[in-house]
Amino acid sequence: MVLYLIGIGLNNEKDITLNGLDAIKKCSKVYLEYYTSKLDCNIKNLEKLYKKKIHIADRELIENDEDILLNEAKKKNIALLIIGDVFSATTHINFLIRAKKLRIEVVVVNNASIISAVGIVGLELYKYGKITSIPFENKNVKTPYDALKSNLKNDLHTLFLLDLDITKNKFMTVNDAIKYLFEQGMEDRLCVGCSALGSEKPEIKSGKAKNLLEYKFKKYPQCLIVPGKLHFIEEETLNLYK
Amino acid sequence: MVLYLIGIGLNNEKDITLNGLDAIKKCSKVYLEYYTSKLDCNIKNLEKLYKKKIHIADRELIENDEDILLNEAKKKNIALLIIGDVFSATTHINFLIRAKKLRIEVVVVNNASIISAVGIVGLELYKYGKITSIPFENKNVKTPYDALKSNLKNDLHTLFLLDLDITKNKFMTVNDAIKYLFEQGMEDRLCVGCSALGSEKPEIKSGKAKNLLEYKFKKYPQCLIVPGKLHFIEEETLNLYK
Numbered sequence: 001m002v003l004y005l006i007g008i009g010l011n012n013e014k015d016i017t018l019n020g021l022d023a024i025k026k027c028s029k030v031y032l033e034y035y036t037s038k039l040d041c042n043i044k045n046l047e048k049l050y051k052k053k054i055h056i057a058d059r060e061l062i063e064n065d066e067d068i069l070l071n072e073a074k075k076k077n078i079a080l081l082i083i084g085d086v087f088s089a090t091t092h093i094n095f096l097i098r099a100k101k102l103r104i105e106v107v108v109v110n111n112a113s114i115i116s117a118v119g120i121v122g123l124e125l126y127k128y129g130k131i132t133s134i135p136f137e138n139k140n141v142k143t144p145y146d147a148l149k150s151n152l153k154n155d156l157h158t159l160f161l162l163d164l165d166i167t168k169n170k171f172m173t174v175n176d177a178i179k180y181l182f183e184q185g186m187e188d189r190l191c192v193g194c195s196a197l198g199s200e201k202p203e204i205k206s207g208k209a210k211n212l213l214e215y216k217f218k219k220y221p222q223c224l225i226v227p228g229k230l231h232f233i234e235e236e237t238l239n240l241y242k
Numbered sequence: 243m244v245l246y247l248i249g250i251g252l253n254n255e256k257d258i259t260l261n262g263l264d265a266i267k268k269c270s271k272v273y274l275e276y277y278t279s280k281l282d283c284n285i286k287n288l289e290k291l292y293k294k295k296i297h298i299a300d301r302e303l304i305e306n307d308e309d310i311l312l313n314e315a316k317k318k319n320i321a322l323l324i325i326g327d328v329f330s331a332t333t334h335i336n337f338l339i340r341a342k343k344l345r346i347e348v349v350v351v352n353n354a355s356i357i358s359a360v361g362i363v364g365l366e367l368y369k370y371g372k373i374t375s376i377p378f379e380n381k382n383v384k385t386p387y388d389a390l391k392s393n394l395k396n397d398l399h400t401l402f403l404l405d406l407d408i409t410k411n412k413f414m415t416v417n418d419a420i421k422y423l424f425e426q427g428m429e430d431r432l433c434v435g436c437s438a439l440g441s442e443k444p445e446i447k448s449g450k451a452k453n454l455l456e457y458k459f460k461k462y463p464q465c466l467i468v469p470g471k472l473h474f475i476e477e478e479t480l481n482l483y484k
Contacts, residue, residue: 010352014260017251017353018291021260049260085354087361090368093479097364100482110252110359110440111259112327112352115367119329120350122339125357126332126375130398131368154392156372198352237335240342 002026003073003104005092007085007111010198012041013049020109024050027079031057031069035166036091037083038221040199046081054081058167062095070095073104085113114223117197118159121204122237123227129156134177134224136163136170145184148226155229162222174217177224178209192225192238193217206238244268245315245346247334249327249353252440254283255291262351266292269321273299273311277408278333279325280463282441288323296323300409304337312337315346327355356465359439360401363446364479365469371398376466378405378414380422387426390468397471404464413462420451420466434467434480435459448480 004023009015016024024030030052032043039046047054057080061069072078080095086108087093099106119125129151132144144160151158162172174193181189187210195203196219205215227234246265251257258266266272272294274285281288289296299322303311314320322337328350329335341348361367371393374386386402393400404414416435423431429452437445438461447457469476 007354009259009261012261014264015352017259018256018263019251019254022256085358085361088358088367090366093361093364093366094475096362097475097479097482107442108362108444110257110354112249112354113358113367116327116330116355116357117352119327119335120338122335124332124335125330125355126373129371130396133368150396154372154396200349202350233336233339237339240339 001073001075001104002077003070003099003106004077004079004109005086005096005106006079006081006109008081008083009111010084010114010117011196012039013045015112015198017109017111020111021050023107023109024052024079026077027052028076029055029072030079030081031055032081033057033062033083035059036089038164038166039083040196040219063091067098067102070099070102070104073099074102085111088113088115112198114161114197115159118194118223118225120197120202121192121194121225121241123157123225123234124231127157127228128159129154129228131159131161133161134163134172134180136172138180144180152228157228158226160224160226162224164221171220171222174222174224175213178213181209190227192227192241193222194225195219195222197223204241206241243315243317243346244319245312245341245348246319246321246351247328247348248321248323248351250323250325251353252326252356252359253438254281255287257354257440259351259353262353263292265349265351266294266321268319269294270318271297271314272321272323273297274323275299275304275325277301278331280406280408281325282438282461305333309340309344312341312344312346315341316344327353330355330357354440356403356439357401360436360465360467362439362444363434363436363448363467363483365399365467365476366473369399369470370401371396371470373401373403375403376405376414376419376422386422394470399470400468402466402468404466406463413464416459416464416466417455420455423451432469434469434483435464436467437461437464439465446483448483
């Protein structure tokens with residue numbers, strides 16, 4: 001039996017690939033990992049298009065040690081749908097290891113990830129450094145700032161992923177992230193705020209941190225980028241988003 | 243009129259998304275950017291599935307200043323298909339800028355990229371540093387080595403993309419890349435070689451550079467990863483690929 005780990009992309013039900021759809025057809029049960037990101041459509045849309053009932057897999061189900069989901073995959077083909085690409089969230093590597101230890105065959109179907117979708121802002125993907133997340137509670141949290149400092153020192157761009165809590169329908173905004181930068185004394189730093197990346201109409205705004213604070217991004221999830229050293233082509237692209 | 247930039251994923255014709263297929267349907271002419279990567283299917287497979295004739299866009303057509311393709315997009319909907327994700331190759335950002343200057347509406351349809359597909363080897367995607375390419379002629383080329391040194395110093399992983407020449411059907415191998423590492427005196431360095439990432443059966447091998455040299459990867463394109471500092475979960479995953 002096969003465990004299919006299927007990326008379903010960043011935006012809506014039609015971001016699935018044909019290979020992804022084929023894999024779903026082979027499965028007797030379909031789960032959706034629903035705690036590390038969100039789509040801009042509801043689960044009914046997925047069910048209608050994929051023609052399968054979708055079971056929500058929360059953190060407890062994916063990360064618990066009893067391996068309920070993996071034990072099911074011993075007996076029948078199971079699909080686990082993952083928003084974005086399959087291994088963009090670190091936690092899913094652990095899941096892969098446990099599956100392999102149980103000798104379950106795993107097939108991965110890749111899809112778009114925020115990590116390459118940020119390419120649209122015009123900063124070279126090759127020149128990003130460490131990616132970091134800003135949590136809701138960040139008063140004395142230095143990890144994101146340390147990653148930024150280290151990247152800047154090495155002339156690299158920094159992608160900040162922003163916290164979310166699906167169960168409470170709560171999402172960190174670009175503005176929240178900029179306030180975090182303010183606390184590190186970076187109000188004049190050039191930033192790029194994004195929302196709805198991967199959709200037909202992404203929102204992208206570049207400007208100094210203090211100026212970006214005036215702009216309200218309307219969709220979720222959002223992310224913030226702080227550019228490192230700019231090549232003139234990168235500068236030219238960012239100017240398109242001023 | 244709209245210029246659709248459509249990622250078609252990493253492996254075969256069925257890696258396109260439903261949104262990508264819908265976009266192709268709206269276009270009077272479909273180009274395939276065919277010089278920065280390769281698929282594991284031929285162009286006839288794409289034409290059959292997409293139900294459109296596919297015109298090959300080489301470097302000359304995409305990067306020339308006469309903007310033949312962009313000028314077409316002023317008069318009718320044009321699709322440019324890109325292997326992997328749309329902006330994984332730096333050159334396409336330049337294309338986006340030129341389109342915007344000509345006031346052409348651009349819609350991006352994202353897809354899987356090697357940048358997130360490497361997640362399967364088990365190294366955290368958040369902890370990769372600068373990505374670098376090794377060219378065929380690399381005798382005195384220090385850029386890839388400098389990127390590696392800088393990433394290692396910062397405890398970050400390094401993804402090496404390997405040169406290819408589609409017109410000559412010539413692809414750099416993991417072994418070629420390891421020989422480059424040898425010249426930098428890194429024969430004992432832990433490496434991960436990959437081919438066919440994004441397919442149902444990717445090849446992944448981890449081991450010391452000198453030991454990996456004995457393994458022949460069968461598919462293309464290939465890539466090489468040199469891990470930085472390892473978390474125990476990362477080490478455990480790499481062990482699965484020994």
